[in-house]
Amino acid sequence: MQPIYPIIDADSRHKTAPGACALAVMIKTPRAGAVKTRLVPPLHPEEAAALSMCFLRDVTANIAGLASGDSIHGVAAYTPIGEESAFEGMLPKGFRLLPQRGVDLGERLLNAFRDLLLVAGYETVCLINADSPTLPAAVLREAVHTLQRPGDRMVVGQAEDGGYYLIGLKQPHSLLFEEISWSTEKVLSQTLERARQISLETKLLPIWYDVDDADSMRRLCGELFFDNGTPGGKESQGYSAPYTRQYLSRLLEGGAAQRLGVARPSSGRPV
DSSP states (O other), X not given: OOOSSOBOSTTSOOXXXXXXXXXXXXXXXXXXXXXXXXGTTTSOHHHHHHHHHHHHHHHHHHHHTTXXXXXXXXXXXXXXXXXXXXXXXXXXXTOEEEXXXXXXXXXXXXXXXXXXXXXXXXXXXXXXXXXXXTOOHHHHHHHHHHHHSSSOEEEEEEETTSSEEEEEESSOOGGGGSSOOTTSTTHHHHHHHHHHHTTXXXXXXXXXXXXXXXXXXXXXXXXXXXSXXXXXXXXXXXXXXXXXXXXXXXXXXXXXXXXXXXXXXXXXXXX
16 A cells, blocks of 8 residues: 655655755654653543644644745654554645654664665754644744754754754764763753764754643643743744644633633634
8 A cells, every 4th residue: 555655764765855954753653542641631641642643733734834845845753663544644745754763762863863864865854853833933944044054063952841852963973862861851961962072063943842741731822822831922922833722722612621720712812
């Protein structure tokens, strides 16, 4: 059966235009009980999976808005392998699938860079998490433009929890992913130290936040419905995240507001 989206692998004979950049979002199949587990409770497992699907659709739609012919391509780096059909109809037209390879996060990130840079032939690659549905498109654009300048460098989007929401490279530097305390507040500082060890020029992108627990979900609701959730206020307004906004609106209007600790959106404002 022909896959709904092209799969990038060693046998795909994928051709990439010179100078092209891959914006690749790291994703898991949105199955209940397997994704967004730190949001359960207050969400139910099925709700957490549905919200994860909305995040994925918004992040990839944001990327698709920047994709321009041969210069920027959208990629979904997915796990587990074998569940490609789960993404049918979820990704924008033109997206490609990349199977994640590796035992831990460090191996999966490094292998994604190797597969996209060395196998698929992209000149620059940004790996992006699927936990920041309102990340401004301007931040993604800045990452692409920074990597396009001559010379080797790393671009990193600093997350408020001490990790990063994006990392972009022109070469798969393995040291950046070795002996990192993944899922801790040390991830970014350790990554920057590895870059210093190999004298790799680094560009830090604006700070943004991940949505991975009840507090950050309430913050997301504040940003989407009440204009008080963005890290820098109105001047740093994030992506509109329509899929996420619509789903959360249904939850809140359907009686989940108290359970989630969020006020219902004003009936006078379209949701």
